[in-house]
Amino acid sequence: MNVETLAVGTELLLGQIVNTNAAAIAVRLADSGMTHVRQTVVGDNATRMQDAIREAVGRCDALVITGGIGPTQDDITREAVAAVAGVPLFFDEAYARDMRVLWERRGREFPESNLRQAYRPEGAVAIPNPKGSAPGFRIEVDGCWILALPGVPAEMLAMLDDDVMPFLVSMTGDDASIVVSRVIKSWGMSEAAVGELLSDLFEGSENPTVAFLASAGVIKVRLTARASTQEAAHSLIAPLETEVRRRLGDHIFGVDDDTIEGIIHALLLERRWTIATAESATVGMVASRLTSVAGSSATFRGSIGAYASDIKTSLLYVPEDLMRTKGIVSQDTALAMARGVRRRLGADVGVAVTGSAGPEPLEVEAGTMCVAVVTPDGERARTFTMPGDRERVRTYTATAALHQTRLALMGS
Numbered sequence: 001m002n003v004e005t006l007a008v009g010t011e012l013l014l015g016q017i018v019n020t021n022a023a024a025i026a027v028r029l030a031d032s033g034m035t036h037v038r039q040t041v042v043g044d045n046a047t048r049m050q051d052a053i054r055e056a057v058g059r060c061d062a063l064v065i066t067g068g069i070g071p072t073q074d075d076i077t078r079e080a081v082a083a084v085a086g087v088p089l090f091f092d093e094a095y096a097r098d099m100r101v102l103w104e105r106r107g108r109e110f111p112e113s114n115l116r117q118a119y120r121p122e123g124a125v126a127i128p129n130p131k132g133s134a135p136g137f138r139i140e141v142d143g144c145w146i147l148a149l150p151g152v153p154a155e156m157l158a159m160l161d162d163d164v165m166p167f168l169v170s171m172t173g174d175d176a177s178i179v180v181s182r183v184i185k186s187w188g189m190s191e192a193a194v195g196e197l198l199s200d201l202f203e204g205s206e207n208p209t210v211a212f213l214a215s216a217g218v219i220k221v222r223l224t225a226r227a228s229t230q231e232a233a234h235s236l237i238a239p240l241e242t243e244v245r246r247r248l249g250d251h252i253f254g255v256d257d258d259t260i261e262g263i264i265h266a267l268l269l270e271r272r273w274t275i276a277t278a279e280s281a282t283v284g285m286v287a288s289r290l291t292s293v294a295g296s297s298a299t300f301r302g303s304i305g306a307y308a309s310d311i312k313t314s315l316l317y318v319p320e321d322l323m324r325t326k327g328i329v330s331q332d333t334a335l336a337m338a339r340g341v342r343r344r345l346g347a348d349v350g351v352a353v354t355g356s357a358g359p360e361p362l363e364v365e366a367g368t369m370c371v372a373v374v375t376p377d378g379e380r381a382r383t384f385t386m387p388g389d390r391e392r393v394r395t396y397t398a399t400a401a402l403h404q405t406r407l408a409l410m411g412s
Helices: 020-031 046-057 077-085 093-105 112-118 153-175 191-197 199-204 230-251 260-271 285-290 309-316 320-326 331-345 390-410
Strands: 002-008 035-042 062-066 089-091 119-121 125-127 136-141 144-149 178-187 209-215 218-227 252-255 275-279 300-305 349-356 368-375 378-385
Touching (some): 002 046, 020 035, 046 077, 062 153, 077 136, 112 119, 119 136, 136 153, 178 230, 191 218, 199 209, 199 230, 218 230, 252 260, 275 285, 300 331, 309 320, 331 349, 349 390, 368 390, 378 390
Parallel strands (some): 002 062
Antiparallel strands (some): 125 136, 136 144, 178 218, 178 252, 349 368, 368 378
């Protein structure tokens, strides 16, 4: 089944609201084996809405619309669908009566504008809204099912899961299939380098397919298979995943919902070690990510934001002559900071960051960042040249510090 989604709302076009509904619908369509062919956003304009609906009806088997079915004058999805279907609007007296009773029970005056929500295109079936007052509806137009839902995410999701997805699945008949994806996460190689290394797999595999995604220095390889069952889809993915792992090696740090923070936490628990951070250029960013993991109090000791040089000396025991001779932005200073925070906070592992985040250079070119990790098993330090503006440099460096910590904990 080919499905399109249409989000209605001028606020989406203006960027005032992020269209999270589209992502939620897309995930559910993929999990159900349906082909999601297009996402469209249109403003609160009757002519444009009708054009968008009419075009989608001519292309797909089902169109899921979100937004435009509330009580205000700019909520005109009902009218637009009715116009495309060539039918009048039907007023649901029973629903209107139920709305009035509900408001009376709450001891509130009923706004007459709410009666707009009792309208739907004639011949349409109402979709109950368990979390709000605006019911959705579905209607078949020229062989395409139109399913209209509210734009409020909590309401939309409940109706999607309770009604829309079961209905669409029932309409797929013998064409039903399962789509399964496996996301392999790597760090330390560019997207282009990963793409080149796996280019033959990308070009030579149709089921499963191979795709690449980049985010804040993490390169994800997504393997997606379609089959009649989840077990069959996983069987298709397994040999391809094995080959991807063989080629990327230690650059791979997790899959699917794994996070680098969670992996570090698990490694620390396994070794019964604790960790502390000393951060200059990234002050608090590495610590914030480490403590985002539930239960991190079992492994995280604390953090020292050593931005000024005298703080590095007084709190982290970094010798002044070391910073003078080697530089504040140096692997030697980073190592001294990591040793110092272990000593000061009584941690097994010390992680330190110092650098020139920009935009103006500090001793060295902006983007030059030094990371050090000290564990009971050894020490390591590395200098990175990070691209982009100040915040991008800081974000990439925090990620790099976490991955250097993972490698140190693994002894890689």
